[in-house]
Amino acid sequence: MQKKILEIYNIIKKLRKECPADKARDEKSLIKDIGGELNEVAMALGAKDSENLSEELGDLLFTVLFLTNLCEEKYNFNIENVLNKLNNKMIFRHPHVFENPRQVTIEEAEKIWKQKKQEEKEFNIIH
Amino acid sequence: MQKKILEIYNIIKKLRKECPADKARDEKSLIKDIGGELNEVAMALGAKDSENLSEELGDLLFTVLFLTNLCEEKYNFNIENVLNKLNNKMIFRHPHVFENPRQVTIEEAEKIWKQKKQEEKEFNIIH
Numbered sequence: 001m002q003k004k005i006l007e008i009y010n011i012i013k014k015l016r017k018e019c020p021a022d023k024a025r026d027e028k029s030l031i032k033d034i035g036g037e038l039n040e041v042a043m044a045l046g047a048k049d050s051e052n053l054s055e056e057l058g059d060l061l062f063t064v065l066f067l068t069n070l071c072e073e074k075y076n077f078n079i080e081n082v083l084n085k086l087n088n089k090m091i092f093r094h095p096h097v098f099e100n101p102r103q104v105t106i107e108e109a110e111k112i113w114k115q116k117k118q119e120e121k122e123f124n125i126i127h
Numbered sequence: 128m129q130k131k132i133l134e135i136y137n138i139i140k141k142l143r144k145e146c147p148a149d150k151a152r153d154e155k156s157l158i159k160d161i162g163g164e165l166n167e168v169a170m171a172l173g174a175k176d177s178e179n180l181s182e183e184l185g186d187l188l189f190t191v192l193f194l195t196n197l198c199e200e201k202y203n204f205n206i207e208n209v210l211n212k213l214n215n216k217m218i219f220r221h222p223h224v225f226e227n228p229r230q231v232t233i234e235e236a237e238k239i240w241k242q243k244k245q246e247e248k249e250f251n252i253i254h
Contacts, residue, residue, distance in 0.1 A: 008214055015224060061192075
């Protein structure tokens with residue numbers, strides 16, 4: 001999948017440079033579009049239409065990546081950092097899965113998540 | 128970025144197997160969570176808070192990938208096909224960028240998009 005994701009991200013970059021309709025998309029229109037795509041995913045799920053669901057999930061992912069690329073440019077961060085931080089955060093908030101694997105209940109897992117989130121805020125741990 | 132995306136997808140797979148709170152997430156709760164994350168992205172954009180925006184975009188992407196992985200399992204498709212189809216569709220719907228690069232207006236680009244979408248439906252072109 002990683003090769004395909006990179007291809008799609010490169011398609012997005014090209015469209016944002018070379019297609020006037022894509023150039024015109026901005027944060028506001030993209031937030032609206034993502035909401036629309038999410039609604040289409042929900043409808044495909046409701047209809048249990050696997051073929052359509054797979055297409056709508058692709059459209060949702062595309063629109064989120066499109067917004068991410070626009071934000072990279074306009075708000076001075078890059079997707080590598082976004083992904084890195086996300087990755088580190090998810091590992092940090094699940095010590096029962098990664099750091100010290102052990103069986104926990106749902107309630108314990110939720111409590112750990114909240115504790116770790118609080119620690120992040122206090123100590124600015126995740127980079 | 129492609130390496131990081133693969134890492135995150137592998138984290139998701141592990142969480143869905145080994146964390147009881149993540150195991151309990153289903154289509155309905157994930158659709159709701161994606162809506163929540165989208166709202167947080169919109170708020171970070173409104174506040175022009177670049178640091179927070181980068182985190183919220185990561186969370187949004189994570190939740191969409193989480194739903195995709197759950198759907199792969201439950202609805203019998205795989206993410207490779209989702210991405211492949213998406214890729215082919217985006218190239219097919221932008222001949223003015225890929226097949227035969229030329230300057231077009233926004234109106235022309237939108238007209239081409241609609242025409243191509245119609246062709247896809249009629250001839251079942253995109254796989």
